[in-house]
Amino acid sequence: MPELPEVETTRRGIEPHLKGRTVHALHVHDARLRWPVDPKLPRLLRGQRIDRVERRAKYLLIRLTRGTLIMHLGMSGSLRVLAQDIARKTHDHLDLWLDSGQALRFNDPRRFGSCLYTTDDPHAHKLLAGLAPEPLQDEFDGEYLHRVTRRRRVAIKTLLLNGRLITGVGNIYASEALFHARIAPRRAARSLKPDESKRLAAAIRRVLAASIRAGGTTLRDYVNAAGLPGEFGVKLYVYERDGKPCRRCRTPIRHITQGQRSTYFCPECQR
DNA sequence: ATGGGCACCTGGCTGC
DNA sequence: TGCAGCCAGGTGCCCA
Numbered sequence: 122m123p124e125l126p127e128v129e130t131t132r133r134g135i136e137p138h139l140k141g142r143t144v145h146a147l148h149v150h151d152a153r154l155r156w157p158v159d160p161k162l163p164r165l166l167r168g169q170r171i172d173r174v175e176r177r178a179k180y181l182l183i184r185l186t187r188g189t190l191i192m193h194l195g196m197s198g199s200l201r202v203l204a205q206d207i208a209r210k211t212h213d214h215l216d217l218w219l220d221s222g223q224a225l226r227f228n229d230p231r232r233f234g235s236c237l238y239t240t241d242d243p244h245a246h247k248l249l250a251g252l253a254p255e256p257l258q259d260e261f262d263g264e265y266l267h268r269v270t271r272r273r274r275v276a277i278k279t280l281l282l283n284g285r286l287i288t289g290v291g292n293i294y295a296s297e298a299l300f301h302a303r304i305a306p307r308r309a310a311r312s313l314k315p316d317e318s319k320r321l322a323a324a325i326r327r328v329l330a331a332s333i334r335a336g337g338t339t340l341r342d343y344v345n346a347a348g349l350p351g352e353f354g355v356k357l358y359v360y361e362r363d364g365k366p367c368r369r370c371r372t373p374i375r376h377i378t379q380g381q382r383s384t385y386f387c388p389e390c391q392r
Numbered sequence: 393a394t395g396g397g398c399a400c401c402t403g404g405c406t407g408c
Numbered sequence: 409t410g411c412a413g414c415c416a417g418g419t420g421c422c423c424a
Binding site for chain 1: 393394395396397398400401402403
């Protein structure tokens with residue numbers, strides 16, 4: 122479901138309700154997520170205080186007194202805060218009850234999401250250790266992007282989805298960023314010139330920042346921490362617009378498949 | 393090291 | 409109305 126902006130919007134939505142609270146209970150209704158939820162987790166979490174909620178790439182890190190919950194929303198997951206006990210619906214898998222009487226509820230139809238726990242530095246965790254720099258921090262710029270695309274024969278669109286080189290860019294924003302940078306998705310990554318790498322890095326940052334400002338794009342079933350759809354979705358220029366006129370030049374937007382994922386682009390604007 | 397393909401899972405939509 | 413087929417926001421892992 123969520124790309125980085127949705128995850129960041131979720132983080133901002135839930136943190137005020139979690140920060141400083143004590144875990145009263147964790148109810149696991151279905152442990153079959155991408156990795157099975159540790160059966161010891163309810164016992165481990167009970168009584169711990171939540172210090173803060175961080176985000177690393179598309180992972181949410183719920184920092185507790187003695188450890189960290191590493192959560193991922195996968196393709197279809199969402200988190201919302203409940204003011205009181207509300208009847209569970211299909212695919213409500215986890216409830217984290219707080220001393221405030223509120224609960225953080227995790228829903229995930231496809232169960233590609235995860236909920237792991239570590240008492241070590243979460244950034245050293247196997248899943249996070251190898252991740253590329255945050256796209257909205259200073260290390261990620263045109264020079265960085267240019268460096269990691271050297272000698273890479275893969276299509277630039279495919280490279281954008283490689284979390285070890287670029288984080289936070291999902292399938293929608295990969296197409297969108299390439300459109301704004303006016304770069305054709307099938308170009309070999311290594312063919313990018315320095316100024317193109319610079320444009321693309323800037324486009325990635327702009328598109329992610331704009332979507333965060335808009336409260337996350339409304340993607341099909343996306344809901345924010347209050348259970349409401351993202352209100353002002355960012356305007357998409359190419360994603361799922363195949364056959365429709367390019368917003369810039371009116372040429373029909375094209376759809377292709379790359380690495381088993383859909384790509385959308387304007388054959389006229391993007392070279 | 394790099395790149396390609398598959399896997400995990402459910403639901404919604406399309407077309408017969 | 410029913411059903412098969414295809415597609416969907418992610419990413420770890422196996423293999424060449």
